[in-house]
Amino acid sequence: MNHAGAPAFERxxxxxxxxxxxxxxxxxxxxxxxxxxxxxxxxxxxxxxTIDQIAAEIARANFDAPSERIAEDVRVLFDRLHxxxxxxx
Amino acid sequence: MNEAxxxxxxxxxxxxxxxxxxxxxxxxxxxxxxxxxxxxxxxxLDAAAWERVLGEAAELGVLQAxxxxxxxxxxxxxxxxxxxxxxxxxxxxxxxxxxxxDDALLGRLKSANLDHVQISVxxxxxxxxxxxxxxxxxxRKMDALRRVQDAGxxxxxxxxxxxxxxxxxxxxxxxxQEYGIGKxxxxxxxFYGWAYRNRAALMPTREQVEHGTAVVAAARKRLxxxxxxxxxxxxxxxxxxxxxxxGWGRAFITVTPDGRVLPCPAAAAISTLxxxxxxxxxxxxxxxxxxxxxxYRGTQWMPDPCKSCDRRxxxxxxxxCQAFLLxxxxxxxxxxxxxxxxxxxVAAWRDDPVDAPAVPRRMQTASRx
Numbered sequence: 001m002n003h004a005g006a007p008a009f010e011r012x013x014x015x016x017x018x019x020x021x022x023x024x025x026x027x028x029x030x031x032x033x034x035x036x037x038x039x040x041x042x043x044x045x046x047x048x049x050t051i052d053q054i055a056a057e058i059a060r061a062n063f064d065a066p067s068e069r070i071a072e073d074v075r076v077l078f079d080r081l082h083x084x085x086x087x088x089x
Numbered sequence: 090m091n092e093a094x095x096x097x098x099x100x101x102x103x104x105x106x107x108x109x110x111x112x113x114x115x116x117x118x119x120x121x122x123x124x125x126x127x128x129x130x131x132x133x134l135d136a137a138a139w140e141r142v143l144g145e146a147a148e149l150g151v152l153q154a155x156x157x158x159x160x161x162x163x164x165x166x167x168x169x170x171x172x173x174x175x176x177x178x179x180x181x182x183x184x185x186x187x188x189x190x191d192d193a194l195l196g197r198l199k200s201a202n203l204d205h206v207q208i209s210v211x212x213x214x215x216x217x218x219x220x221x222x223x224x225x226x227x228x229r230k231m232d233a234l235r236r237v238q239d240a241g242x243x244x245x246x247x248x249x250x251x252x253x254x255x256x257x258x259x260x261x262x263x264x265x266q267e268y269g270i271g272k273x274x275x276x277x278x279x280f281y282g283w284a285y286r287n288r289a290a291l292m293p294t295r296e297q298v299e300h301g302t303a304v305v306a307a308a309r310k311r312l313x314x315x316x317x318x319x320x321x322x323x324x325x326x327x328x329x330x331x332x333x334x335x336g337w338g339r340a341f342i343t344v345t346p347d348g349r350v351l352p353c354p355a356a357a358a359i360s361t362l363x364x365x366x367x368x369x370x371x372x373x374x375x376x377x378x379x380x381x382x383x384x385y386r387g388t389q390w391m392p393d394p395c396k397s398c399d400r401r402x403x404x405x406x407x408x409x410c411q412a413f414l415l416x417x418x419x420x421x422x423x424x425x426x427x428x429x430x431x432x433x434x435v436a437a438w439r440d441d442p443v444d445a446p447a448v449p450r451r452m453q454t455a456s457r458x
Contacts (some may be wrong), residue, residue, distance in 0.1 A: 010271075012205040012243020014180055016152070024152075026180035028205040028245055028272070029319070031104060031152055085271060085314055 007054075007078055007087045008047035015042055025086055032086065041074050045087065051078050099387065100377050102150040106179075107343040107354060108139065110167065112159040112452070116186055117223030118211065119447035120249050120291055122281040123159065124357050127452045133346045136166035138367065140173045142344055145372040147177035151342070157184040159346065162194060172201035180204050184247075187233035188226045195240040206237050207274070209247040213260035221253060223449045234268045245272040252290070252442070255297035262308050265316055273316060275305065277323040281355035283450045285414055288438060290447035295439075298326050325439045328427035329400065330407025337409055338386035342376060350375045352382050355410040359419045385409050390420055394428040 009015065014026045023039035025032040034042065037058075044054045055074040059067035081087045112127045124130075134142075143154060154174040161167055162185055174181050183198065187208040210230055211221035218227035237244050246268070248254070248261045258275060265273040277298070280288045293301075305320040312318075324331045334341045334353050343351040348366040351357060357364065362384060365375040376382060384390065388401050395406045406412075407423020415424045415434045422429040 010243070011241070014204060016178065016180075026152060026204070028180075028182055028207065028243065083314055085317060 005089045006048050006050050007045050007082075007089050009045060010085055010088055013086050015045070017043070027086070037073065038077055041077055051075060051089075101339045103146075103342050103376055104151060104340045105153045105155065105342070106143075106146045106151045107155045107157060107341065108142070108161075108170070109157055109159065109343060109345050109354070110139070110161040110164045110170070111346050113163050114158060114160040114186070114450070115188065115224060116160070116226060117449035117451060118221060118249070119283060119287040119449055120221075120251055120278045121283040121450040122279065122355055123450065124282050125286060127450075130346045133164075134344075134348045134367070136169060138348065139166070139170050142367050142372055143170065143174045143179070144177055146342070147174075147179055149373050149376060151179065153180040153182065155182045155184055160186055160189070162189040168194070168197040168201040171198060171203045175202035175204075182207065185209075186222075186226070187230045187237075190233040190236060192236060192240070195236055195242075199240055199242070203242065205243045205245070207245045207247050208233055208237065209249065210261070210264070211248070212254045213248075213257050213264045217254060217257070231268075234270070238269065243272075244270055245274055246270045247274040247276060249276050249278050250293065250301065251278045252293045252297065253447075255293045255301055258301045258304050259308075262304070262312075262316070262318070266312075271315070271317060273318045275301070275318060275320040277301075277321060279323070280325075281358065281410055281414070283448070285358075287445075287447040289443045289445035292438060292442045293323070294442065295326065298323065324407070324411075324423075324425040325435045327425070330404050330411075330423040330425040332404050333408035333411075333423075336386070336402075336405035337384075338376070338382040339405070342372070344372075350379065350381075352385070353408075353410055356381065358410055359413045361413070361419060385419065392421060394426075394430075395422050398428070 012028055015023060016026050017023045023034045025034065040058055041054055044057055051074060055071040058074065059070045062070065078087060078089065082089050111133055112123050112130045156167060161183065171181050181203050182205045183203055184207045208230065210218060212218040215227040219225045246265050261275065262273065278284050278291050284291060305318055309318055338352045343354045344367060345351060348368045349357065349364045350367060351364060362381045364381050365379040391401060391406055395401050407426055409419045411425060412421050412423050413419035416431055424431040424434045
C-alpha cells in the first residue's frame with residue numbers, strides 16, 4: 001500500500017463532527033461511527049496532507065504515545081478506510 | 090395531558106428521513122412499493138412545508154435526508170429542498186429513476202450540495218427494461234448514468250430483482266462495471282404496495298435466488314473493492330425475518346407526499362393505525378409520541394414467540410407491514426420468521442408461485458384492480 005500520497009474522502013463520503021466532539025462519516029447507506037483517534041486523523045484529511053504528515057501532527061499532540069506506534073495505527077486506519085472505499089489514497 | 094402519564098422511555102434518535110416528494114411517476118413498474126391508492130396523495134406538501142420538515146428533522150438529530158417518490162425530480166423545488174437539507178447539516182441523497190436528469194437540473198443539484206445519487210434500472214438490456222417500466226426509458230437512463238458521474242456526483246446503481254430479471258444478474262453487474270460505477274444495489278423485491286399486489290408475477294424461484302447468491306459471491310471475489318455489491322437475501326427465503334427499519338420507530342421516518350408521517354415507507358397499508366400529519370403536528374412530537382410510532386416501538390408490544398426470543402432486539406419482530414398484509418394483524422410475529430405460527434403463509438407463496446400477469450403501477454386504476 002502506498003502511504004506517500006495525500007488521502008481524500010471518496011465522492012459521497014462526508015465527515016460530520018458533533019458538538020460533543022464525536023465524529024462520524026456519512027455515506028449513502030448510513031453512518032460509520034468513529035472512535036476518538038480515527039476522528040482526530042480524519043479531521044486532518046484535506047487532500048493535501050500525506051498520511052505520514054497526518055501521523056506526525058497527531059504524534060506532536062500526543063506526547064505519551066510513541067510516534068512509531070501512532071504512525072502504524074494511522075497507516076492501518078487509512079488502509080481500512082481505503083479498502084471500504086471511504087477514502088482514496 | 091398529565092406529563093407523567095404520557096412519558097415515553099428511551100425515545101431513540103432518528104437517523105434518517107425519507108422525503109417522498111410526490112407519488113407521480115412516468116414509469117409503471119409492477120414492483121413499486123408505493124401504495125395502491127396513489128390518487129389519494131394528490132394534495133402534495135408545498136416547498137415551505139417541506140423546508141419546515143427538514144429543519145425539524147435536523148433538530149431531532151436526523152443525519153440523512155433521502156429524496157424519493159414516485160419520481161422526486163418531478164417537483165421543481167427539489168434543488169431548493171436539497172439546499173435546505175444540506176444547509177441544516179444533513180447528508181442528502183436523491184433516489185431517482187433518472188429520466189429527467191438533464192445537465193441543467195444536475196447543475197442546480199450540484200450547487201445545492203447534493204451528496205449522492207441513486208439511479209434504478211429495470212434490467213441490463215433495453216427491451217426487457219422498457220417492458221418492465223411500461224414505457225421507453227432505458228436509453229435515457231443509460232444517458233443519465235454518464236451525466237451524473239460527469240457532474241461529479243457519487244452514484245449507486247440500483248436494480249430491483251424479480252422473477253422477470255433475476256436471471257440477468259451477471260449482466261447487471263457487467264453494466265455497473267461498463268459505466269465505472271462503484272456501488273451496486275441488487276435489491277430482491279420486497280412485497281409491499283404494488284409489489285404485494287403483483288407478488289404472483291414477481292416472486293423469484295428458489296433456483297434464481299440461489300443462482301444470484303452464487304453470482305454475487307463470485308463477483309465480489311473477482312472485483313474486490315472496485316465494485317461494492319449489496320445483495321440481501323429475500324426474507325421469505327430465510328428462516329429469520331429482516332430487522333425491518335432496524336426496529337419500528339427507532340431510526341427511520343418517512344413523510345408521504347401529503348404529509349403523513351410513517352415509521353416505514355409501507356406502513357400506510359396498516360389500516361388499523363392512525364398516522365399524524367406534519368400539517369398538524371411537529372415532526373418531533375410525532376416521532377416522540379405519535380400513536381403510530383409508539384404502537385410498535387421497542388419490545389413491549391411483542392407477543393410470543395418474539396417476547397421470549399433471544400433475538401427480540403436483533404430482529405425487532407421482523408416487519409409490521411408484512412405481518413399486517415399477511416395476517417391482518419400488525420402486532421404479531423412477522424410470518425417470514427420460521428418460529429411464527431403463521432410461517433405457512435410465507436411458505437405457501439414462496440413454494441407455489443402462481444403465474445399471473447403483473448398489473449402496471451398507475452395513479453388511477455388502483456381501486457378497480
